[in-house]
Amino acid sequence: MKVFSAEQISKIDTFTIEHEPIASIDLMERASSKIYNWIVGKFPSPQNCKIFIGPGNNGGDGLAVARMLAEKNYSVEVFLLKISDKIASDAQVNLSRIQNKKNLDIYELTSIDNMPWLFPDDIVIDAVFGSGLSRPLSGLALEIVNAINASEANVVSIDVPSGLMCEDNSTNNTRGIVQADYTLSFQFPKLAFLFPENAKYVGEWEVLPIDLHQEIIKSELTPYKILNREFVKSLLMPRKKFDHKGTYGHGLLISGSYGKMGAAILASRASLRSGIGLLTSHIPRLGYQIMQTAVPETMVSIDRSDIIFTEFPNLDQFKAIAIGPGIDKKQNSYKAMIDLLKEVKVPMVLDADAINIIGEHPELKDDLPMGCVFTPHMKEFERLVGKSKDSYTRNCMQREFAKEHQLTLVLKGAYTAICCPEGSCYFNPTGNPGMATAGSGDVLTGIILSLLSQGYSSHVAAIIGVYLHGLAGDLASVDLGIEALTASDIIDYLPKAWLKLKK
Ligand SMILES: NC(=O)C1=CN([C@@H]2O[C@H](COP(=O)(O)OP(=O)(O)OC[C@H]3O[C@@H](n4cnc5c(N)ncnc54)[C@H](O)[C@@H]3O)[C@@H](O)[C@H]2O)[C@@H](O)CC1
Numbered sequence: 166m167k168v169f170s171a172e173q174i175s176k177i178d179t180f181t182i183e184h185e186p187i188a189s190i191d192l193m194e195r196a197s198s199k200i201y202n203w204i205v206g207k208f209p210s211p212q213n214c215k216i217f218i219g220p221g222n223n224g225g226d227g228l229a230v231a232r233m234l235a236e237k238n239y240s241v242e243v244f245l246l247k248i249s250d251k252i253a254s255d256a257q258v259n260l261s262r263i264q265n266k267k268n269l270d271i272y273e274l275t276s277i278d279n280m281p282w283l284f285p286d287d288i289v290i291d292a293v294f295g296s297g298l299s300r301p302l303s304g305l306a307l308e309i310v311n312a313i314n315a316s317e318a319n320v321v322s323i324d325v326p327s328g329l330m331c332e333d334n335s336t337n338n339t340r341g342i343v344q345a346d347y348t349l350s351f352q353f354p355k356l357a358f359l360f361p362e363n364a365k366y367v368g369e370w371e372v373l374p375i376d377l378h379q380e381i382i383k384s385e386l387t388p389y390k391i392l393n394r395e396f397v398k399s400l401l402m403p404r405k406k407f408d409h410k411g412t413y414g415h416g417l418l419i420s421g422s423y424g425k426m427g428a429a430i431l432a433s434r435a436s437l438r439s440g441i442g443l444l445t446s447h448i449p450r451l452g453y454q455i456m457q458t459a460v461p462e463t464m465v466s467i468d469r470s471d472i473i474f475t476e477f478p479n480l481d482q483f484k485a486i487a488i489g490p491g492i493d494k495k496q497n498s499y500k501a502m503i504d505l506l507k508e509v510k511v512p513m514v515l516d517a518d519a520i521n522i523i524g525e526h527p528e529l530k531d532d533l534p535m536g537c538v539f540t541p542h543m544k545e546f547e548r549l550v551g552k553s554k555d556s557y558t559r560n561c562m563q564r565e566f567a568k569e570h571q572l573t574l575v576l577k578g579a580y581t582a583i584c585c586p587e588g589s590c591y592f593n594p595t596g597n598p599g600m601a602t603a604g605s606g607d608v609l610t611g612i613i614l615s616l617l618s619q620g621y622s623s624h625v626a627a628i629i630g631v632y633l634h635g636l637a638g639d640l641a642s643v644d645l646g647i648e649a650l651t652a653s654d655i656i657d658y659l660p661k662a663w664l665k666l667k668k
Pocket residue numbers: 175178179192193196219220221222223224225226248249253293294295296297298299300301302303306323324325351
């Protein structure tokens with residue numbers, strides 16, 4: 166699913182109005198009926214609805230929803246915010262349509278002193294501002310938003326929580342944004358919904374399709390997309406009857422150190438559960454027996470060091486390499502990394518301490534082989550790329566870094582973002598907070614190594630790997646819940662995740 170900017174959404178709306186064609190007031194009616202249907206589905210017995218209306222088309226939607234709810238015997242109070250002399254023309258039409266309606270009262274809000282009391286079982290519908298917001302809230306709008314946020318009512322925001330910019334909130338006034346319980350976004354999610362600091366404004370969000378014109382949705386370009394199963398499935402390469410293990414590549418996994426052999430085991434097992442032909446796990450000497458016992462399917466390459474990574478085997482035979490899980494970042498490991506980066510000529514995954522080593526020695530960024538995939542979590546990202554004060558800025562830095570160094574940069578978390586060398590950015594919808602547990606990142610490294618070894622290109626391996634990893638976590642959480650979920654469970658559910666992905 167594409168994610169468009171507010172400006173593009175307005176362009177898509179205009180195109181739809183001209184080319185469907187449909188009158189803008191009828192498009193507003195179509196959109197509003199989607200909101201209405203959602204509300205009566207969620208709150209089926211008629212309740213008190215307090216609807217706050219701004220001067221633009223978002224307010225127009227709120228007025229149309231008010232009419233529909235009143236006709237369904239909900240008790241509706243409409244509050245018109247007097248913050249502008251102008252009111253959008255379709256909003257004006259909808260205002261005239263609710264005059265003298267049964268179950269519906271209209272009030273003008275000229276000062277916070279007229280603010281109604283909001284009760285916990287009220288449904289507050291926030292139709293103050295939508296995608297047309299052009300500056301942070303101030304004055305009466307700000308005061309009303311603060312009063313809504315101070316209440317315990319159920320808050321439903323139409324399209325966008327009022328006060329939230331659709332993309333960049335780096336200079337917004339964070340105290341002037343509605344904290345919705347539910348946000349009902351027309352046709353597309355907004356980029357801002359995918360960033361962690363906005364979760365408290367957006368609440369649970371849903372996309373309501375309003376049949377905007379497919380022609381422009383297809384042709385309009387955007388760097389931002391949200392992954393879905395159909396798209397990820399379309400990237401899969403079929404397996405053929407006479408394929409053999411050589412077909413699916415030989416990968417090298419450099420991982421583990423004294424006290425962190427678990428990382429090596431998890432990444433190895435995940436790799437083998439993701440279709441790799443052959444796997445060699447390079448580990449410090451003391452891990453030999455552990456690895457041979459825990460993962461009989463892998464071949465083992467032993468470092469001269471008992472406890473850390475200091476060397477690597479001949480690289481000629483490997484189709485892809487992963488380095489990082491549990492390796493630590495001692496001086497000798499750093500030296501071995503320098504040599505490795507010089508010698509590698511195949512795609513490579515860099516995770517955990519491999520990223521931290523590069524973060525501490527930025528000159529290594531200039532020595533990276535083609536086709537690297539970096540998989541940092543937030544802290545590792547900061548060490549590699551730098552700090553940022555908000556997620557939008559961080560996402561811009563991530564896209565820029567991927568382009569500048571021609572690599573795939575995966576920033577892990579809820580809605581993991583995958584930035585590709587040519588500038589695109591994919592957000593992953595699978596995964597759950599149960600995966601916030603030790604070792605789940607090691608599992609992802611193993612999966613991506615496996616896909617690279619099978620011949621998937623770097624960004625495709627990252628996309629499939631991230632989606633599959635989250636899907637396995639989701640399937641595991643259905644059976645096991647989220648608290649008890651471990652990284653090993655994610656591996657155990659990879660078979661079911663593969664089946665579900667390919668269904
Ligand atoms: N265009 C379409 O096809 C559809 C759009 N719809 C609605 O239209 C909305 C966008 O409508 P608009 O573009 O009219 O935008 P808004 O309704 O978000 O409001 C924009 C108005 O508020 C003013 N404004 C912006 N920021 C302000 C601030 N901080 N303080 C005071 N005034 C401010 C603007 O000058 C403008 O008059 C969407 O969010 C959606 O709810 C729906 O009707 C569905 C269909």
